[in-house]
Amino acid sequence: MQSLLYAIGLGAGSIPVAAALNWIIKDGLGQLGGVLYASSMGEKFDSEPKRLRFNAALAMQGACLVDLLTPLVPHLFLPLASLSNIGKNIAWLASSATRAQIHQTLAMHDNLGDITGKAGSQTTAAGVVGTGLGVIVSAMVGHDVPSLLAAFLPLSGLSLWALHQSNCVVVTRTLNAQRLDLVLADFATTRSVPTPETIAPRERFLGAYRSLVCVNPPLTGESDATWVRGGKVLAAPGKVWVAAGAEDEDVLRGYYLASAARDAEQVEKFVAMVMEAGWHAHCVHVDQDRNAVQVVVDADANGKDTGATR
Template structure:
């Protein structure tokens, strides 16, 4: 149990020792000793001896008065422990720790007749403090409570739906009916679980880096998949002959969602831990999950009890509550993820930071970046004008002469290069211009930040004179002016990036951003090697 110790400001005067050592005076080189010799030890006079004796007498009398005092002495030490505030008191014989915030409920005769309303208020305060310490960690960020509120909605209604879906599957497989065959039911159940776990392994292996770079999007997408899987399980009683197929498809979706939940849970918990108390935050999250799931189980049981006398309504109940419970579940997940402010740097978050720095001259906080980043369920990020991409140059998307001139200007000190590219956008039949950042093998975090900073400076310059660069794909191979302008723009933007890099890193570190590493996707981790022939 953790406790906090405070030194009170209204402390009594300290007791100083009456014995003082004589001060030693040293002579400087310019000073000389007195000519008249005097004895080294001066005899103690009566006045000084009497003064020392009186000081000792005074302090002894003060201590005796404290011991004989009728009212206890309040010492300047306050303890905050488990939501209560206590202070040390000296009653003349022993040291006592007494509650000073009124949380202590005593059953003594003096306190038995306290006002009922005041006592009830104290009891509520104690219970609230106990529940808070049971469910919530001590050191958490301010957005944690909002996250827990939405998590409550998500877990309760998701748990209730899972109970109803399991009931439907039991009904479909024939458990509880005379026609059911235990061996066939067990075989179907084992097959659907085995297929689900196999799919979970394949999904986790193929999407490993996305759990870091696109955490919120993957988390919400798999939550939608989980909700749909519950709907498929609810359909199994209507099509019992296809039980294995429907149950396997549903279990595959559930296993994929579970894999994502486990893979992203640590990063979510770390975003709330203020003092590296990741273990405590994770433990409290498990407590919350168990309690909220039990409430959902109770809700499902209450619905079954309510309609137990009408078998027709009981069979149709899941189809009525499924859209309502699923909507509340997904809303809870979506709103909860909006309160998760990740401090790790990805390409998208770093680009938001750099754009804010260039346009407004400051570094946004993790909360501001989280609001700007969103969850991006529809994959709308990167659809703006002149998007920046990290990766290797695609021969189909290159601007030949411009790319060649950029590569020729490289030397052994460069750990990245920037060029322009033309690629097919998501809209069929349209081509879009973009900026490509190619990283060299051995490039560090500072090189990635500087390269993206330079690329964003280039984009700002291009957008400020769009008429000049909008037809670059046709002009660059026929005009030397465009090549010269591009090389000059590259040099100027690199100078601006070098100027801003140190200040940008300092402000990012001061706001809590994890600047040691930048999380990149699999395609963004492609590198080139420099060959000096």
């Protein structure tokens, strides 16, 4: 960076000011990127804590990799440093937000404060040990980029593998699209609802998950659609529409009717079995990425509600 500033004609006295300006810009862009990311995620921090926690680790490792490669192209310091800072801010925000949800799953006796305190102590201890080991490894490796990459890449892979393994043992009792699909698949074949402990190791959190049930697609004429009690959830094969203010249990009923099960006579039994299995039926996150539809109830000439939806 210093050689770059000299190359564009800045004198020695100007270098500290220019360097400070670049540092401020990259930090500002990084924080702005983190804010935009957090605002776009919404309820996903609650519905997808394991996926976003792993994505946060990927963002952090990617940002560190960009830091290591930046000396190779000093003339791209500002864009690369800004990109790295954005990744680090995203990682920090995502890991902080998802950590709270994961701690909640571990608080079996309403001891969230105890869990958070112990997790913080473990994080601090790991950070101290990691810093010491980092100093030793850095002294052994040197400062050339190929040697740093040779040390960084395997350690980065080990860190991601360890996080993946720890995610697999976290038991999340709320229902999102993936967990609900797994529950419904078992119910359709065995007429039993698996427990959260059974579903946890079967979850996949690498890459985005796409459910077979589409939530709030464009609404057209649906001759086989079914209104769920309460009138705020409409279900058709492979589709479900959720209106603003719909109860989570009604969303669960609608998702059930839209799935491959589609046995209306079993819906109440299914909901009861979900709660008995230990799932939180009052926390169903399947429409967090969609705008809720608006339901306008009209009356026909005979005074009968037509349930117009838009």
